[in-house]
Amino acid sequence: MAASFFTGLALLGTASASLQIVPGATWTASGTNQHVQAHGGGIISVDSTYYWIGENKLDGSAFQSINCYSSDNLVEWSFVGELLSLQDSGDLGPNRVVERPKVIYNEATSKYVLWLHIDDSSYGEAKTGVATSSSICGEYEYIDSFRPLGYQSRDMGLFKDDDDTAYLLTEDRKNGLRINKLNDEYTNVTEAIHLFPESIESPAMIKQDGVYFLFGSQLTGWSTNDNQYTTSTDLTGTWSDWQNFAPSGTNTYDSQTTFVFPVGDSVLYMGDRWISSNLMASTYIWLPLTLDGTTATLHEETSWILPLDGTWSSAGTTKTYEAEASDNELSNGAKAVTCSNCSGGKAVGYIGGSEEGTLQINNVAGDASGTTTIRVRYANGDSSQRYANVTVNGESQVLAFLPSDNGNTPASSTLHVSLEEGRSNTIIVGAYNDGWGPDIDGLVVPRE
Numbered sequence: 001m002a003a004s005f006f007t008g009l010a011l012l013g014t015a016s017a018s019l020q021i022v023p024g025a026t027w028t029a030s031g032t033n034q035h036v037q038a039h040g041g042g043i044i045s046v047d048s049t050y051y052w053i054g055e056n057k058l059d060g061s062a063f064q065s066i067n068c069y070s071s072d073n074l075v076e077w078s079f080v081g082e083l084l085s086l087q088d089s090g091d092l093g094p095n096r097v098v099e100r101p102k103v104i105y106n107e108a109t110s111k112y113v114l115w116l117h118i119d120d121s122s123y124g125e126a127k128t129g130v131a132t133s134s135s136i137c138g139e140y141e142y143i144d145s146f147r148p149l150g151y152q153s154r155d156m157g158l159f160k161d162d163d164d165t166a167y168l169l170t171e172d173r174k175n176g177l178r179i180n181k182l183n184d185e186y187t188n189v190t191e192a193i194h195l196f197p198e199s200i201e202s203p204a205m206i207k208q209d210g211v212y213f214l215f216g217s218q219l220t221g222w223s224t225n226d227n228q229y230t231t232s233t234d235l236t237g238t239w240s241d242w243q244n245f246a247p248s249g250t251n252t253y254d255s256q257t258t259f260v261f262p263v264g265d266s267v268l269y270m271g272d273r274w275i276s277s278n279l280m281a282s283t284y285i286w287l288p289l290t291l292d293g294t295t296a297t298l299h300e301e302t303s304w305i306l307p308l309d310g311t312w313s314s315a316g317t318t319k320t321y322e323a324e325a326s327d328n329e330l331s332n333g334a335k336a337v338t339c340s341n342c343s344g345g346k347a348v349g350y351i352g353g354s355e356e357g358t359l360q361i362n363n364v365a366g367d368a369s370g371t372t373t374i375r376v377r378y379a380n381g382d383s384s385q386r387y388a389n390v391t392v393n394g395e396s397q398v399l400a401f402l403p404s405d406n407g408n409t410p411a412s413s414t415l416h417v418s419l420e421e422g423r424s425n426t427i428i429v430g431a432y433n434d435g436w437g438p439d440i441d442g443l444v445v446p447r448e
């Protein structure tokens with residue numbers, strides 16, 4: 001059976017180096033060298049490539065663009081382009097709310113159909129908007145906005161069933177959460193299917209073995225809460241009582257549902273951890289979600305592996321290399337600095353700048369050769385990103401470093417690299433464009 005064959009591969013996969021998903025870290029996109037700006041988003045796979053479509057929050061909450069990134073492994077993301085861009089006026093003009101973009105493909109019209117929440121800055125319009133394109137990551141033609149069936153609509157999601165019928169999931173503040181059927185072109189709503197009287201937003205649906213799972217968040221603004229789910233074998237009901245899928249009180253591991261996406265034998269939960277004071281610094285809480293019968297369980301992982309075939313696994317053990325360790329080479333002004341919450345109470349600062357301060361970490365062990373994910377622990381007390389040019393065995397890439405909680409508390413930025421087997425790897429953290437890099441606490445490197 002294909003499933004057991006792939007499970008075998010997955011077990012082999014954990015024994016060699018693998019790319020890892022690190023929830024809550026800075027995820028640098030190639031093409032922009034910045035933290036991915038695809039908040040409130042979703043993923044669609046087209047011809048073995050994954051496209052992640054979400055909101056650009058680089059300059060605050062008002063609409064800037066709907067961004068599209070691509071990946072062939074769900075870990076390394078490249079910026080491709082904007083599906084919708086800022087206009088002079090209208091729904092996509094300045095100071096507008098354009099949120100929760102979701103795309104589904106319509107076989108009959110051969111069009112990608114994008115639905116969004118469209119609003120004014122006071123959230124009074126409460127409408128959905130629709131745009132279409134003949135290419136997934138191309139430019140979309142904006143059609144119109146409206147209140148579906150005349151009702152308020154704020155956070156929304158889409159669901160395409162296995163018979164190609166598609167549905168809008170929409171939060172109607174006055175009445176509850178709605179499931180509405182779309183027309184054949186997926187560009188309009190034709191019929192109310194179900195109304196949940198509960199106050200639930202950010203809806204996301206998936207179907208497994210004939211069971212529909214509908215996930216959503218309670219209404220607590222940008223703050224997180226214990227998100228909930230309900231199941232049914234029929235979209236019209238009967239639906240089960242809403243219940244938590246992460247342990248009560250964890251606020252869904254501090255995230256808000258945006259999308260659920262099947263990958264191999266696993267299900268990827270995509271959540272947003274919004275930083276309301278600095279939205280561009282919001283991180284992505286992607287975690288494995290187990291669906292068993294009618295039960296959904298979210299797993300907390302610091303770092304995990306999601307094979308495209310087979311089943312997810314925890315990332316396993318690591319070795320930490322302290323930046324301030326005496327066998328490292330600090331040059332051009334880089335030096336150890338106090339960092340009270342960093343491991344060992346120290347970090348290496350003054351990386352970059354016009355002197356191009358550099359930290360070189362030698363003899364990093366690669367337990368297995370191949371591509372893996374290193375967590376670069378850093379502190380950045382600024383309110384904007386810092387950057388560094390990171391060179392691993394002669395190959396360079398630019399990493400972004402989001403503001404960390406405060407200058408003394410480290411966060412992680414992910415570095416996806418090829419390590420050589422043995423203790424022969426050299427990692428240099430250096431200047432990018434003469435700007436200051438972050439203070440580096442250390443490197444957390446996977447080992448067997």
Ligand SMILES: *[C@@H]1O[C@H](CO)[C@@H](O)[C@H](O)[C@H]1NC(C)=O
Nearest residue numbers: 144148149187188189190191
């Ligand atoms: C969308 O559907 C509504 C009723 O379901 C209808 O009133 C409206 O004219 C439709 N819009 C378009 C553009 O077809």
Ligand SMILES: *[C@@H]1O[C@H](CO)[C@@H](O)[C@H](O)[C@H]1NC(C)=O
Nearest residue numbers: 340341405406407408409410
């Ligand atoms: C250390 O980290 C904790 C938890 O994140 C935080 O509350 C505290 O303010 C930090 N201490 C310093 C000195 O930054």
Ligand SMILES: *[C@@H]1O[C@H](CO)[C@@H](O)[C@H](O)[C@H]1NC(C)=O
Nearest residue numbers: 389391396398430431432433
């Ligand atoms: C990064 O550093 C490497 C090695 O010093 C250098 O060759 C490369 O040009 C640098 N790249 C950038 C973008 O600064």
